[in-house]
Amino acid sequence: MDNRNLISCIVFIGLSAFVAVSSIGLGIGHLTSPRAGFMPFWISLLVIIFSLILFGQMFANRSAQAGRVDVWGHIHWQKSMMTAAALCVYVFILPVIGYLPATSILMLALFKLSSMKILPAALASLLTVILSYALFSFILNTPLPRGTLGF
Numbered sequence: 001m002d003n004r005n006l007i008s009c010i011v012f013i014g015l016s017a018f019v020a021v022s023s024i025g026l027g028i029g030h031l032t033s034p035r036a037g038f039m040p041f042w043i044s045l046l047v048i049i050f051s052l053i054l055f056g057q058m059f060a061n062r063s064a065q066a067g068r069v070d071v072w073g074h075i076h077w078q079k080s081m082m083t084a085a086a087l088c089v090y091v092f093i094l095p096v097i098g099y100l101p102a103t104s105i106l107m108l109a110l111f112k113l114s115s116m117k118i119l120p121a122a123l124a125s126l127l128t129v130i131l132s133y134a135l136f137s138f139i140l141n142t143p144l145p146r147g148t149l150g151f
Contacts, residue, residue, distance in 0.1 A: 005058050012051040016044040079113055086110060098147025104129045 023037030023044065086109045094102040107128045111121035136142040 005054060009051045009055045009058070012047055013055075016047040016051070019044040020048070082113055083110065086113070094145050094147075096147055098149060099144035100129060100133060101147065101149070102145075103132065 019040050023041040026037030026040075027035035028037045028041050029035035086106060090102055090106040093105070096102075104125055107125035108121055111124050112118070116124065133144065136144055
């Protein structure tokens, strides 16, 4: 039995129980009219359920030895850092140049980071920006940041 899983199960069950009880104090409401405690309550219940499933699996496989696996070895850290940098730049240029150009640049950078060629990346970026603009502006009536150029 792996003690790390046992400890994490106990911690998550305790923390989630605290969140569930606290969210009852905020008021849960109903699905059609949720209150402030609605999401924390249901998410904490899901965490409790998943922790109990893991707890049950641990006791079902008591004799199995837990092996250590290198879960971080296959991650391309350079691409992850470039993505984080692109998002940071996006946050700063969005209010300056506006939603359409800033999001176009961001999407082009993200598609290029995923090893797409430039023409498909540019087309996918343009399509993504147009669809997201249509969704937020016309369907959801959400104002998007306008830059100094006015769009």
